[in-house]
Amino acid sequence: MLSKKMQSALNQQIAHELYSAYLYLSMASHFEASSLPGFAHWMKKQYEEETGHGMKIYAYVHNRGGHVELEAIGKPPVKFKSPLEVMNQVLEHEKTVTGTIHALYELAIKENDYATQVMLQWFITEQVEEEKTVVDIIEQLKMVGDARAGLMMLDRALGARG
Numbered sequence: 001m002l003s004k005k006m007q008s009a010l011n012q013q014i015a016h017e018l019y020s021a022y023l024y025l026s027m028a029s030h031f032e033a034s035s036l037p038g039f040a041h042w043m044k045k046q047y048e049e050e051t052g053h054g055m056k057i058y059a060y061v062h063n064r065g066g067h068v069e070l071e072a073i074g075k076p077p078v079k080f081k082s083p084l085e086v087m088n089q090v091l092e093h094e095k096t097v098t099g100t101i102h103a104l105y106e107l108a109i110k111e112n113d114y115a116t117q118v119m120l121q122w123f124i125t126e127q128v129e130e131e132k133t134v135v136d137i138i139e140q141l142k143m144v145g146d147a148r149a150g151l152m153m154l155d156r157a158l159g160a161r162g
């Protein structure tokens with residue numbers, strides 16, 4: 001059985017993951033309206049992934065005989081700036097999420113909850129990959145600078161994300 005404390009921390013994490021999904025969907029909408037369909041596609045994929053993360057924890061809580069209590073999800077921002085600023089915002093957000101995953105892992109260690117530690121290892125690896133992917137896009141955006149043609153090419157590349 002999960003401890004009450006761990007269960008509530010996992011419930012909080014579900015809300016963080018679903019807020020991430022919400023944030024990226026709002027960014028997707030911004031890109032749709034900015035004639036950058038590739039960036040919008042990438043953000044919608046990100047939305048799906050984050051929803052999947054939330055559901056992974058949802059399933060885990062039940063597998064451990066726990067109960068999911070859904071927390072309120074905040075309203076994401078509506079207005080965004082340049083693609084570079086948006087991707088910097090994504091990186092900052094992912095770093096915050098990495099912090100919450102690490103805090104959960106610390107709690108699992110403190111409670112000698114080995115199963116939760118193993119489950120969280122997947123998330124720790126995932127956060128490293130996500131941050132790396134975003135850093136790469138930021139670097140490409142910096143290279144592109146103000147060149148519209150470069151931005152269109154990057155948009156096409158992001159649109160090819162499977």
Ligand SMILES: [Fe+2]
Pocket residue numbers: 017020049050053097
């Ligand atoms: Fe996530």
Ligand SMILES: [Fe+2]
Pocket residue numbers: 020050094097130
């Ligand atoms: Fe993420």
